[in-house]
Amino acid sequence: MRFEIPFNEKISREQSVFLFNMHWKEALKKNKNSLYIGVAITLLGALIIYGKNNIGFLFIGIGAYLLLNFINHRRFYNQNKKIYFKTVDDNISGRLSQKSFAVWEFLEDNFCYSNYKFDLKIKWETIKTFKVINDYIILELRDSIACNFILEKEEVGIEDFEKIIVFMESKIKKNGVL
Numbered sequence: 749m750r751f752e753i754p755f756n757e758k759i760s761r762e763q764s765v766f767l768f769n770m771h772w773k774e775a776l777k778k779n780k781n782s783l784y785i786g787v788a789i790t791l792l793g794a795l796i797i798y799g800k801n802n803i804g805f806l807f808i809g810i811g812a813y814l815l816l817n818f819i820n821h822r823r824f825y826n827q828n829k830k831i832y833f834k835t836v837d838d839n840i841s842g843r844l845s846q847k848s849f850a851v852w853e854f855l856e857d858n859f860c861y862s863n864y865k866f867d868l869k870i871k872w873e874t875i876k877t878f879k880v881i882n883d884y885i886i887l888e889l890r891d892s893i894a895c896n897f898i899l900e901k902e903e904v905g906i907e908d909f910e911k912i913i914v915f916m917e918s919k920i921k922k923n924g925v926l
Contacts, residue, residue, distance in 0.1 A: 749854045749915065753903045755843045763898045764836045766884060772825065779821045786814030852899060854915050859887070861897060872919045880913060887916075 793807025848864035859875065861868045876890040883901035901909040 749908070749911065751852045751904050751908065752849050753852065753899075754849045755847075756903070757840055757844065759900055759903060760840055760843070761836070763884070763900060764833070766882075767886075767896060767898060768829070768832055770881070770886075772828075775821070776825065779818055779825070782814050782821070783818040786811045786818060789814065852897075852904075854912065854919075859897075875920060878916050878920060883909075885909070885912060885916070 788811075789807050790811030793804040793809075793811055796804030796807060798804075843864055846864040850861065850863045853860035857871065859870045859872065861870070870889070874890050876888045878888065879886045885899045887897040889895045899909075899912070904912065
């Protein structure tokens with residue numbers, strides 16, 4: 749199966765936001781819990797100190813540590829978000845100037861992807877897994893390469909979207925990846 753998909757800025761931005769949120773979701777949840785626990789422990793420490801017990805300073809110290817951890821993680825998240833979306837904007841500008849399209853090809857031995865920057869030929873054994881979330885197919889590579897490919901149902905149509913899912917299930921099970 750081969751699909752030549754014209755570039756669509758709106759879909760590209762939606763996919764970028766979706767992937768970013770998907771990857772950061774769990775970390776943000778843990779960080780929010782750190783904030784709540786930090787505030788609760790700090791308040792508990794203040795109440796203990798108010799009750800004339802010095803052990804409250806230990807609780808305030810632990811709470812302060814958790815709050816600082818929250819602040820540092822939030823700063824790290826904001827920096828990564830800024831860098832990520834700057835890269836997304838640069839990529840979109842490049843694709844718009846090239847009036848490019850992406851080619852997705854599902855072959856017997858390989859998955860091939862090409863766009864205005866590169867051509868990739870990936871063996872099925874390299875695909876760690878694929879997920880179908882909402883109207884997206886997400887391919888995740890194995891090993892230490894942090895690379896995802898995302899395809900939206902709107903880009904290929906409902907019928908072809910279903911064909912791709914069936915094909916991916918057969919290739920990934922065949923290679924024992926799942």
